[in-house]
Amino acid sequence: MTPVRSIDLLICDCDGVLIDSEIISGRVLRESLAEYVPLEELEVLLNGTFGLQSRDILARVEAHFGIRLPEDFHPQQRARSEAAIHREVNAIAGVRDALLSIDLPLAIASNSRYTAVEHALQRSELRERVDIGIFAAEQVERPKPAPDVYLLAAKAAGVAPQRCLVVEDSATGATAALTAGMQVIGFLGASHIPPEHGETLRQLGVEHLIGDMRELPALVRRLSYLPAADVLP
Structure with missing residues (x-):
């Protein structure tokens, strides 16, 4: 029986999926905050916050330590982080070859700023592969974990959310995609x-996990088609 396509759009997060940037931005954030709060206690507080926007992380820090960071802390820290990423970041190993071998339109949905995602795509030599577009935090009212940026990407592609397949690394991003009604592959x-972290994603409802981008094409092909008998009339 001939399989029937069930997925029409692949959507990837950027940081931690296309580029190995989270470890850099996390280091810069800790260095910046350590000027105001005890580093050891800060490390404990920041566990599990990757995927959140930096403003949300800073709000947690202020509430926990009962402090008020300087007004210019966020823009200065963001500039330092973006500069460090520009200097140091590498593409995730194998991501370019993986995405070039997948026969689906591609969109990017990120909690980062549009210009940062654009740079990441150039850095990973993927800009021309992104045929649907870049969808970033400033384009929606609510960033991840709200589903808005994923729903925007699906709408721009003219694809129903249930026919979208998402690659995410963070619990925040996976929550956003699952809430949007999309199937999620967790990248570890x-x-x-x-x-x-894999167990964290599984508890959210992520059924498929990979630890290497070389695994992605075969998994996407498998998830993109259903046996004809499984397709609803």
Whole structure:
């Protein structure tokens, strides 16, 4: 029986999926905050916050330590982080070859700023592969974990959410995609991913996990088609 396509759009997160940037931005954030709060206690507080926007992380820090960071802390820290990423970041190993071998339109949905995602795509030599577009935090009212940026990408492609397949590394991003009604592949291969993170994603409802981008094309092909008998009339 001939399989029937069930997925029409692939959507990838950027940081931690296309580029190995989270470990850099996390280091810069810790260095910046350590000027105001005890580093050891800060490390404990920041566990599990990757994928959140930096403003949300800073709000947690202020509430926990009962402090008020300077007004210019966020823009200065963001500039330092973006500069460090520009200087140091590498593409996730194998991501370019993986995405070039997948026969689906591609969109990028990120909690980062549009210009940062654009740079990441250039850095990983993927800009021309992104045929649907870049969808970034400033384009929606609510960033991840709200589903808005994923729904925007699906709408731009003219694809129903249930026919979208998402590659995400963070619990925040996976929550956004699942809330949007999309199927999610959890990527565990970036430098910042802790050993227990796969179980965290599974508890959210992520059924498929990979640790290497070389695994992605075959998994996408398998998930993109259903046996004809499984397709609803």
